[in-house]
């Protein structure tokens with residue numbers, strides 16, 4: 001089956017009891033067993049360990065990423081936490097992209113370091129920088145590409161080859177492009193991490209996460225953490241995400257087309273200092289963006305002439321665009337990473353990796369693109 005068919009049908013079968021076309025929300029704590037001897041005959045015992053609605057989503061995401069299996073989590077951060085817990089012990093070391101979601105950086109620097117785990121935040125866009133960061137105790141490489149918020153890219157195949165040489169698992173946060181546009185496992189990665197909160201949900205309705213693994217052994221390691229720490233996805237969230245998945249390809253196509261038009265508009269506007277979108281020829285890694293993925297996504301950032309003050313004025317006044325954290329949904333959002341998504345990244349570190357104070361991030365939604373552009377044009381005039 002091709003992607004658009006799988007996003008609708010994979011993992012889901014008519015309910016055996018009623019024929020319901022949608023997998024029901026199995027809102028239950030426990031599952032009645034036939035007998036002590038046939039315990040787990042139906043595969044379910046207790047909803048922390050496994051739940052049929054969540055399992056349907058895990059099967060769908062496995063199919064969409066072409067992995068071996070998938071484990072779903074309460075949030076994207078719970079999914080990243082599970083990868084760190086599954087593959088790192090005290091005294092061991094991980095290489096993490098120097099530009100990544102602020103919560104990932106916070107989890108590494110403020111939680112895992114307390115338990116003796118060491119990190120190098122490397123420029124993973126440079127394979128040599130990754131190679132030279134490897135130590136005898138390196139046990140995990142975690143990259144995020146395109147990275148939040150600067151959109152810096154990591155060459156997944158190049159980093160996967162280095163990881164393979166050293167027998168280290170390579171996990172890729174594929175939240176920004178989804179398997180519709182980017183396929184990390186095919187490029188050699190071992191694990192794919194998602195905040196399903198974003199494009200899989202697509203409607204600003206839930207928070208959730210997932211880890212899709214290349215092998216059953218890798219999945220077992222993350223599933224063990226899910227059950228042990230109890231960081232499960234709820235059946236309600238899984239059900240909503242199952243519905244979101246069905247339109248993923250259509251939304252990704254249209255939101256990306258909208259983003260491309262908006263980036264072009266911003267590039268030609270005299271009040272815009274700088275605009276960044278992987279689909280623009282001016283994007284520094286445009287070639288890699290074109291070869292590694294089949295689409296450029298729907299995230300754009302720009303800086304307004306007049307810097308932070310002008311950018312803030314624009315974000316406060318712009319119509320249609322909603323000032324909020326989150327991305328990937330049908331509603332277009334405007335975000336100021338320095339005070340919002342990346343507030344916990346120290347100023348010096350933000351400057352080092354190019355997250356400027358005046359960076360304005362756009363998550364382009366599904367509204368009419370002319371309305372979105374007109375709203376930005378009006379706000380730029382005011383700014």
Ligand SMILES: Cc1ncc(COP(=O)(O)O)c(C=O)c1O
Nearest residue numbers: 075076077101148175195197208
């Ligand atoms: C790239 C990326 N990964 C992970 C996360 C964390 O996901 P969640 O908010 O679902 O915990 C985010 C959140 O913005 C993100 O942008």
